[in-house]
Amino acid sequence: MKLIVAIIKPFKLDDVREALHDVDVHGMTVTESKGFGRQKGHTEIYRGAEYAIEFLPKIRLEIAVSDEKVETVVEAIGTAARTGKIGDGKIFVMPVEEAIRIRTEETGDVAL
């Protein structure tokens, strides 16, 4: 099992959700978050004076999948979230030791 964490542009959330739906992902957790990358935020102008937006709004997705689905899911997220412009985000994949469905106490892949 792997946990896929993806940071994406907020306006791409619907596209990514649909793409994941198409590859049979049955659950995900979505969080509104903020952060910066190499671009280090950007500046806006208020009454002629610049001010920095140091943290840009992003969406953070968490999806737990079985090992064999990792590649498909990563590709689905990458394709749906890509605009080709700076700030598209990142995808991280990390191992998961155990998963437990609280209601039934099932564990492992069936709990996902």
Next chain:
Amino acid sequence: MEQITQVSYALDTFYFLMSGALVMWMAAGFTMLEAGLVRSKNTTEILAKNVGLFAIASIMYMLVGYNIMYGDAINTYIPGISFLLGGDNEVAAVLASGGDVYYSSMSDFFFQVVFVATAMSVVSGAVAERMKLMSFFIFAIILTGFIYPVQGMWTWGGGFLSELGFSDFAGSGIVHMTGAAAALAGVIILGARKGKYGPNGEVRAITGANMPLAALGTFILWLGWFGFNGGSQLQLSTIENANAVAMIFVNTNMAAAGGVIGAMIVSKILFGKVDLTMILNGALAGLVAITADPLSPAPLSATLIGLAGGVIVVFAILFMDNKMKIDDPVGAISVHGIVGIWGLIAVTFNNADATITAQLIGIVAIFAWVFISSLIVWSIIKAIMGVRVSEEEEYEGVDQSECGMEAYPEFTNK
């Protein structure tokens, strides 16, 4: 004939009172505009300040201000002093005057008192977010009771500026520039908000908390201005006057529209985006610019005078912020002062009776009197009780230190 005199007297008095009521509503406009352009931690205080100043202006002008401005003067420079309001016109005297006395003298007081409140409202925005509330109120007593009425007497009270031919129909200079000059003196004594300027003098934006309130405030001011300029015709009950009032309404509206467009174009060119707060300042700049003469220009001229006001105000705000380091959170000094001067000069374009010499003397005389006397009063207040809250109080917000309550408890962060 007597019936007609009675009816026209009633009509003109009614018109005067309703115009005054519209101007009174401008206090709400200033309040909302300022509440929108300050940070949420300074909202309750600016509301308290605006309500309080209106009350102080009303009382001081009744006690002494109105008499200084319109009572018996010592000479054309120095007004006399007396207290409280006299009685109203006798019925027989009105009927015998043959139309020369055409409105209630109490209605005149009411119309005038809301103007002095407007001048004081201009000050409150410029000194926002860092001034001690009580220090501001002390200054309000002096400005509305003495500083404003003295220069008001020079023109509207028959003083030397009116003899000179200085022309300021509804008060671009007498009301708006006066407020701005007092505000400028206040800001110089007070200093900039903490964090407005970086260590190397770079300007930092301090963004306002509530744009819908700022926009609402601007529209309220825009509406109130029809009373401000329209009422200044002083009479409605003849065809000539009715036409004049209609012209003033049209020109007032056109100038505001022009001001919006002027500020919009300049902000789009300079900043790449349309800055709402600059557009709002642009509308007010158009209104201030046309206030010195909303009657003489044709509507297209009025639009252009307003448009120029809207262009000027954006550059004026940038100049004040960047070059002068005058921190004016709402742009009041630029809108009412610099554009007020523009409006007074623009009178000469369309009004054959106005001369540039008289206009310039008027501008210098009013500005010098208000600025210097205000500077002295602010300095005295500073020496006695201080004008500025502590650094910690400023950081926490003056809502807590001055009023002990937040504007939006439990709903928003600072």
